[in-house]
Amino acid sequence: MDLNSLKYAKSHEWISVQGQTATVGITDFAVKQLTDLVHIELPRKGRTIRQGETFGEVESVKAVSDLYAPATGEIVEVNEALADDLGVLSDDPFGKGWMMKLKLSDPSSLSGLMDRAAYEAHCADESEHA
Amino acid sequence: MSYLFNTPDQRREMLRTIGAESIDELFQQVPADCRLARPLDLPPALTEMELERTVRSLAGKNVAGGDRVCLMGGGVYDHFIPAAVDEVVSRGEFYTAYTPYQAEASQGSLQAFFEYQSLVCRLTGMDVSNASLYEAGTAVSEAAFMAMRVTGRHEKVVVLGSVHPEYRQVLETYLSNLKCELVVVGTHNGTVDPADLKKLVDDRTACLIFQHPNFFGCLEEPEELCRQARSVGALSVVAFDPISLGILRRPGDYGADVAVAEGQSLGIPMQYGGPFLGIFTCRNEFVRKMPGRLVGRTTDRQGRPCYVLTLQAREQHIRREKATSNICTNQGLLALRATAYLSLVGPQGLKEASELCCRKAHYAAERLTRIPGVQLAFDRPFFKEFTLRCDGGVEAFCARARDAGFDLGPTMRRFGEAVDEPLSDALLVAVTEKRTRREIDELVAALGGLEATAVGIPALRETQLG
Amino acid sequence: MRNLLATQPLVELAHPGRRGCTFPESDVPPRPLDSLIPKSQLAATACELPELAEPDVIRHFVNLSTLNMSVDTHFYPLGSCTMKYNPKRHERLSRLPGLVDLHPYQIDEAAQGMLAILYELQQMLAEISGLPAVSLHPAAGAQGELTALLVAAAYFHDKGERRTKVLFPASAHGTNPASAALAGFECVQLDVSAEGLVDLEELKANLDESTAVFMITNPNTLGLFEPEIARISRLLHQAGGLVYVDGANMNAILGITRPGDFGGDMMHFNVHKTFTGPHGAGGPGAGPIAVRDFLADYLPAPVVIREAGPSGKALYRLSVPGKSIGRMRSFFGNVGILLRGYLYLRTLGAQGVKAVSENAVLNANYLMARLADVLPTPHGKRCMHEFVASARNLYKERGISAMDLAKRLLDYGFHAPTVYFPLVVAEAMMMEPTETESKETLDAFSDAIHKIVAEDPKFLHDAPHSTLVSRPDDVQAARKPILKWEPSAS
Numbered sequence A: 001m002d003l004n005s006l007k008y009a010k011s012h013e014w015i016s017v018q019g020q021t022a023t024v025g026i027t028d029f030a031v032k033q034l035t036d037l038v039h040i041e042l043p044r045k046g047r048t049i050r051q052g053e054t055f056g057e058v059e060s061v062k063a064v065s066d067l068y069a070p071a072t073g074e075i076v077e078v079n080e081a082l083a084d085d086l087g088v089l090s091d092d093p094f095g096k097g098w099m100m101k102l103k104l105s106d107p108s109s110l111s112g113l114m115d116r117a118a119y120e121a122h123c124a125d126e127s128e129h130a
Numbered sequence B: 001m002s003y004l005f006n007t008p009d010q011r012r013e014m015l016r017t018i019g020a021e022s023i024d025e026l027f028q029q030v031p032a033d034c035r036l037a038r039p040l041d042l043p044p045a046l047t048e049m050e051l052e053r054t055v056r057s058l059a060g061k062n063v064a065g066g067d068r069v070c071l072m073g074g075g076v077y078d079h080f081i082p083a084a085v086d087e088v089v090s091r092g093e094f095y096t097a098y099t100p101y102q103a104e105a106s107q108g109s110l111q112a113f114f115e116y117q118s119l120v121c122r123l124t125g126m127d128v129s130n131a132s133l134y135e136a137g138t139a140v141s142e143a144a145f146m147a148m149r150v151t152g153r154h155e156k157v158v159v160l161g162s163v164h165p166e167y168r169q170v171l172e173t174y175l176s177n178l179k180c181e182l183v184v185v186g187t188h189n190g191t192v193d194p195a196d197l198k199k200l201v202d203d204r205t206a207c208l209i210f211q212h213p214n215f216f217g218c219l220e221e222p223e224e225l226c227r228q229a230r231s232v233g234a235l236s237v238v239a240f241d242p243i244s245l246g247i248l249r250r251p252g253d254y255g256a257d258v259a260v261a262e263g264q265s266l267g268i269p270m271q272y273g274g275p276f277l278g279i280f281t282c283r284n285e286f287v288r289k290m291p292g293r294l295v296g297r298t299t300d301r302q303g304r305p306c307y308v309l310t311l312q313a314r315e316q317h318i319r320r321e322k323a324t325s326n327i328c329t330n331q332g333l334l335a336l337r338a339t340a341y342l343s344l345v346g347p348q349g350l351k352e353a354s355e356l357c358c359r360k361a362h363y364a365a366e367r368l369t370r371i372p373g374v375q376l377a378f379d380r381p382f383f384k385e386f387t388l389r390c391d392g393g394v395e396a397f398c399a400r401a402r403d404a405g406f407d408l409g410p411t412m413r414r415f416g417e418a419v420d421e422p423l424s425d426a427l428l429v430a431v432t433e434k435r436t437r438r439e440i441d442e443l444v445a446a447l448g449g450l451e452a453t454a455v456g457i458p459a460l461r462e463t464q465l466g
Numbered sequence C: 001m002r003n004l005l006a007t008q009p010l011v012e013l014a015h016p017g018r019r020g021c022t023f024p025e026s027d028v029p030p031r032p033l034d035s036l037i038p039k040s041q042l043a044a045t046a047c048e049l050p051e052l053a054e055p056d057v058i059r060h061f062v063n064l065s066t067l068n069m070s071v072d073t074h075f076y077p078l079g080s081c082t083m084k085y086n087p088k089r090h091e092r093l094s095r096l097p098g099l100v101d102l103h104p105y106q107i108d109e110a111a112q113g114m115l116a117i118l119y120e121l122q123q124m125l126a127e128i129s130g131l132p133a134v135s136l137h138p139a140a141g142a143q144g145e146l147t148a149l150l151v152a153a154a155y156f157h158d159k160g161e162r163r164t165k166v167l168f169p170a171s172a173h174g175t176n177p178a179s180a181a182l183a184g185f186e187c188v189q190l191d192v193s194a195e196g197l198v199d200l201e202e203l204k205a206n207l208d209e210s211t212a213v214f215m216i217t218n219p220n221t222l223g224l225f226e227p228e229i230a231r232i233s234r235l236l237h238q239a240g241g242l243v244y245v246d247g248a249n250m251n252a253i254l255g256i257t258r259p260g261d262f263g264g265d266m267m268h269f270n271v272h273k274t275f276t277g278p279h280g281a282g283g284p285g286a287g288p289i290a291v292r293d294f295l296a297d298y299l300p301a302p303v304v305i306r307e308a309g310p311s312g313k314a315l316y317r318l319s320v321p322g323k324s325i326g327r328m329r330s331f332f333g334n335v336g337i338l339l340r341g342y343l344y345l346r347t348l349g350a351q352g353v354k355a356v357s358e359n360a361v362l363n364a365n366y367l368m369a370r371l372a373d374v375l376p377t378p379h380g381k382r383c384m385h386e387f388v389a390s391a392r393n394l395y396k397e398r399g400i401s402a403m404d405l406a407k408r409l410l411d412y413g414f415h416a417p418t419v420y421f422p423l424v425v426a427e428a429m430m431m432e433p434t435e436t437e438s439k440e441t442l443d444a445f446s447d448a449i450h451k452i453v454a455e456d457p458k459f460l461h462d463a464p465h466s467t468l469v470s471r472p473d474d475v476q477a478a479r480k481p482i483l484k485w486e487p488s489a490s
Helices: A026-034 A087-091 A105-114 A116-128 B009-019 B049-061 B085-090 B107-124 B136-151 B163-173 B222-231 B244-248 B286-291 B316-322 B333-370 B394-403 B410-420 B437-446 C054-065 C090-091 C110-129 C141-159 C175-182 C200-206 C229-238 C248-250 C293-299 C333-369 C392-398 C400-413 C439-453 C457-461 C474-479
Strands: A013-018 A023-028 A038-040 A056-059 A064-068 A073-078 A099-102 B069-072 B155-161 B179-187 B204-213 B235-240 B256-262 B278-282 B293-298 B305-309 B374-376 B385-390 B406-409 B427-430 C134-136 C167-168 C186-190 C211-217 C242-246 C265-267 C289-291 C303-306 C314-319 C387-390 C428-431
Touching: A013 A105, A013 C387, A038 A087, A056 B374, A099 A105, B009 C333, B009 C439, B049 C090, B049 C110, B049 C333, B069 B427, B069 B437, B085 B333, B085 C054, B107 B244, B107 B278, B107 B293, B107 B305, B107 B333, B107 C054, B136 B163, B136 B204, B136 B235, B136 B256, B136 B278, B136 B286, B155 B163, B163 B179, B163 B410, B222 B235, B235 B244, B244 B333, B293 C474, B305 C134, B333 B385, B333 B427, B333 B437, B333 C054, B385 B394, B394 B406, B394 B410, B394 B427, B406 B437, C090 C333, C110 C134, C110 C289, C110 C303, C110 C314, C110 C333, C134 C293, C141 C175, C141 C211, C141 C242, C141 C265, C141 C289, C141 C293, C167 C175, C175 C186, C175 C211, C186 C200, C200 C229, C229 C242, C242 C248, C242 C303, C248 C333, C265 C314, C289 C293, C333 C387, C333 C428, C333 C439, C400 C428, C400 C439, C400 C457
Parallel strands: B069 B406, B155 B179, B155 B204, B204 B235, B235 B256, C167 C186, C167 C211, C211 C242, C242 C265
Antiparallel strands: A013 A023, A023 A099, A038 A056, A056 A064, A073 A099, B256 B278, B293 B305, B374 B385, B385 B427, B406 B427, C134 C289, C265 C289, C303 C314, C387 C428
């Protein structure tokens, strides 16, 4: 996965667009912040989701974090395998750790997202104020 | 003063280390205009002896225990508490310990709560229990909240009118600031006809809440009620009586999604209302949505089995406003009582206690209703409690019993509008395993039934009424 | 001496046929159960409870208890928990017949002694808080918070004002926003200073006509008294809002100042903290609230009132306030715990109550001063009844974390202080010695800390070393929760 080709949300989700479909996950920064992952809840296939809406949650021993949709569309596929093996998410958040695939209904909604450089700056900023 | 240590010389030494001139200086942070300029107006201090004398005198003004016979119900009962239960909770290491956040320092409590959770699951036939909530009213409310989370339906909760009026009132209060409709289903003959629910329980309903045995003592049709809830994708929530599970079918067996209870019957004294024990159990699939503390079993870094608080990320101290609840305590000491109680009675003891309650209650009902003018309010099966009506009014009936040394109640009037109008002049009578045939016969004799065979119980004296 | 055979799970100690408690034979005419209860409602089998003899049960629980630290056995400086001594006379007196066995639905005339006690407790809490209207109803502090917020909601609703927001500082305890959310309010968290104190500009910027309540803990969770409290209260009142004081830290200010005097409109008490209700390994508690006169009508039911009886004698009654928000729980309240609070206050009297805070504050400042060279307190040189030290420097310089210190303290025979709270201090260690500890104990604790910080960090990471278990695997416990006995997990 070419990290530079991805778009990023302030809440640490990434999105990879291929035409009308997109793949969504969370970044390595998010995974590191959460520390030991214990549970994940992902949405059901077929649901329509709006940008900014919560699509699930990921739980660590220390915290439960909501997952926010970075774009608007219909959920066409969900990575059910994650629920049984969260190690995949920690090890490969940009690859095998993908969470859901969307059929985009509003590609323009992507314009508000950050590119790699902006996202890295955002992370550095957050770390300073932690 | 008994609980303080610092002698004047020690205080001086400490102030020197701190670098302050006086204790007053330590309070400089408190602005002068906030400082209290006078001593608190409180009653004068009492030594232990004086305190005991004062409190004994006040205790003597309450009508309880001793020679009196308690036939009161409504969620709290005069059940037997084995001495060993009191012994267990008197261990200072249990009752003066804090919440077991530091697992290594709290394996005693953690294991005790794990055993509580285990025993409660076996008692109820349910998949999982938490380490307890405050009492039954909040347990019912927490169940409703969980049902809303699980089903995603936040607009409608259905509760039967035969659920304890105070539990319903608590639910009302908890829902009052949310946009949720609370539908109360009217009762017929002491229970609810499941057919009446078909129109009310729909795909907007988060849960159907019922009590079994219900507030009036009557048995509902639990399996049918659970089935109805399930058929529309709502959760079924039952408030049960722990002692009843010695003979009645268990919530897990009749398909309940959530089973809650007031656990007072399991080795906890009546104490004029609390603290008690909110039992909360549910299906495994809801475990991450459950309110309250959970104790889990795990291993330590050397592989030794041990216990910890788990799924804490859901609790308020971490999750804050998105928490599953705001609850910060479990009823630790009371859960310990219940655990000790269940350990002592075992399956056979629970069955015995349960059968005794049932048989004696039916005996009492039979004898009482042979008194002219006294009838059962409902023609329905009951477990250990029943509702009576009396010509001449239940207040007078209660007063006559009270004068003879027997406490009946509560009267329905106590609950005002929360109990339907037609029942306003009715009375609950509960009979536990502690009651003897002789006591029942004497009660009946005192109320104008057949003659008792032995000397009566001391009447309520003028002085006891203050 | 500990018997680890006896601490095995009950289900392993059990043996079919054993019994602890038996009941007498029935003395009423025998009838088949299914003539009393429909057969379809009867269980086919008994519950699968373990079968144990009484000696086994006693041995099990007594040994289990020895696996705990407790106030009765150890120094327990948990911040904001007020782990003070639990007087034994309370245990004897709260078990008196007439108190312990009084049915909650006993009529008022037959409960005059109990009602007199509860009424007097209401009065005493009103005096201590400076807020005249008291409800003893809530089951715990968190419930007290929720109750007060619902009272506020009812009050504003009655006035026809639509106020939707509850403000609180970032240093607040988690129950504050959780309670506000439950009460249906929108939560607004305000940034605080490095000392966890309210930022007045932040507050002003967030105050408007939708502000209902500002929740504040005072002294705050860093053990500091809010110097601007009077101004904060004025700002809230000018905006038409109410001030709620979280009373968790009342042990610092008893008889010194009162929430009602520094602008609070509502507060809750933690009877299980300030007034010696035993912590019971997590409960029960009791969370009475005290509010201003104009909020009295909205209090939950029931409250105790006093009237002149027919012979002129005082008569106590349960009463429902005119615009009550209703019930927060079944029955009156956690009377057993309230009783212990009553006994405590009757023992102390006004002087004793003030001495509690004076000594609590003295002990905290002394401990803070003794630890300052290795565990500095970032916010300054004075505190109230508790302080928050930081292990940040230790962590940076030697890789020793607050958790490491906490765990190693167990080896030295001390319960650890609260760690990683409040969130505004890095490597936080919140310590509240309370007034029921001696200088010798505080010195011993300080000595232990000094020894520990000089130890090998690697050794500390694996602490505790002398307890039966060490560093439980939290992750495993959360990933695959085992929450009851399973046949295979025995």
